[in-house]
Amino acid sequence: MSGGDEAGRLVRPFALTGGRTRPSRADFTLITTVTTVDPPPERAARPQPEHARILRLCARPVAVAELAARLDLPVSVVVIMLCDLLEAGLITARPPRPVTATGDLDLDLLQKVRDGLGRI
Amino acid sequence: MAGSDPTDGTVAAPDTVKILIAGGFGVGKTTMVGSVSEIAPLRTEEPLTVAGLDIDDLKGIEEKRSTTVALDFGRITIADDLVLYLFGTPGQQRFWFMWNDLAIGALGAVVLVDVRRPESSFAAIDFFERRSIPFVVGVNGFHGLHPYPAEEIRESLALPADVPVLLCDARERESCRDVLIALIDRLIADVEPRPSPAR
Ligand SMILES: Nc1nc2c(ncn2[C@@H]2O[C@H](COP(=O)(O)OP(=O)(O)O)[C@@H](O)[C@H]2O)c(=O)[nH]1
Ligand SMILES: [Mg+2]
Numbered sequence: 001m002s003g004g005d006e007a008g009r010l011v012r013p014f015a016l017t018g019g020r021t022r023p024s025r026a027d028f029t030l031i032t033t034v035t036t037v038d039p040p041p042e043r044a045a046r047p048q049p050e051h052a053r054i055l056r057l058c059a060r061p062v063a064v065a066e067l068a069a070r071l072d073l074p075v076s077v078v079v080i081m082l083c084d085l086l087e088a089g090l091i092t093a094r095p096p097r098p099v100t101a102t103g104d105l106d107l108d109l110l111q112k113v114r115d116g117l118g119r120i
Numbered sequence: 121m122a123g124s125d126p127t128d129g130t131v132a133a134p135d136t137v138k139i140l141i142a143g144g145f146g147v148g149k150t151t152m153v154g155s156v157s158e159i160a161p162l163r164t165e166e167p168l169t170v171a172g173l174d175i176d177d178l179k180g181i182e183e184k185r186s187t188t189v190a191l192d193f194g195r196i197t198i199a200d201d202l203v204l205y206l207f208g209t210p211g212q213q214r215f216w217f218m219w220n221d222l223a224i225g226a227l228g229a230v231v232l233v234d235v236r237r238p239e240s241s242f243a244a245i246d247f248f249e250r251r252s253i254p255f256v257v258g259v260n261g262f263h264g265l266h267p268y269p270a271e272e273i274r275e276s277l278a279l280p281a282d283v284p285v286l287l288c289d290a291r292e293r294e295s296c297r298d299v300l301i302a303l304i305d306r307l308i309a310d311v312e313p314r315p316s317p318a319r
Contacts, residue, residue, distance in 0.1 A: 031136040038129030061133035069162035094133040116198030
């Protein structure tokens, strides 16, 4: 996608995504938790190095934002790679707890957060 | 938890929730995140052009190439199956389009106010008021000084009575924790009197 000789920091990460800049699906928010499927599906192709790195990092559940920070890549780039991994059945994605701004919050959840904060 | 997952060795993922830490530039957002987070604050940088524009608009915009919006965040493990993330919002107004994305799915927000220049957080207060996102105000007394009582600050910020105003110190874990608890208490108070939410 860059014809120039000096690929800037914007362009370079998208080399990892085959030039795509939009995820193929909208499963990933900043706090969606990603976990590597263990064992991987039998027919899974050998992952590319960056994909393999993600799979190693997500052996334990990791939120998308945290994954991006650890990979030192923009969230938008990481999400595109995660879409590939999800489609290949190599990861699972757990969406955040749904929260609406209109008083629809779950009291048990709030109480649990409050109790947890009280312990720190 | 990961009960719907058929595979055996896959580690069960926790539920996640988030709270935004907002306010003007330099009010102590990153400091607050670091004070309560169980990990050193992490940072991601999003190329501004990618975050804000369509990629087709990028071609030829050389000078924008290295402009990024940094996002600081931290984590508090509430329980084995619940993790709270705290996101410091980007301070500069031109990055506010990112706030919209950030605000989606947030429990609520803390607006930090620098007691010496409260006007730097007006825009943040406005943002959450307009969207009816619950928030509390934490007044960060730099050097631990709090020259004004909370009620005086509430008045000068023209805050409604149901917005808690707390004097705090962004460098102190317990002080920041209390601000977060005040937000949760406000959320609980909003929920409790309504057995079946109107909408
Ligand atoms: N003395 C003092 N310095 C503070 C306090 N809170 C933040 N700072 C400092 O103020 C500067 C800006 O804080 P920072 O958290 O980066 O602000 P942000 O832009 O809102 O993220 C940093 O150098 C902090 O160390 C405080 O309560 N007292
Ligand atoms: Mg900051």
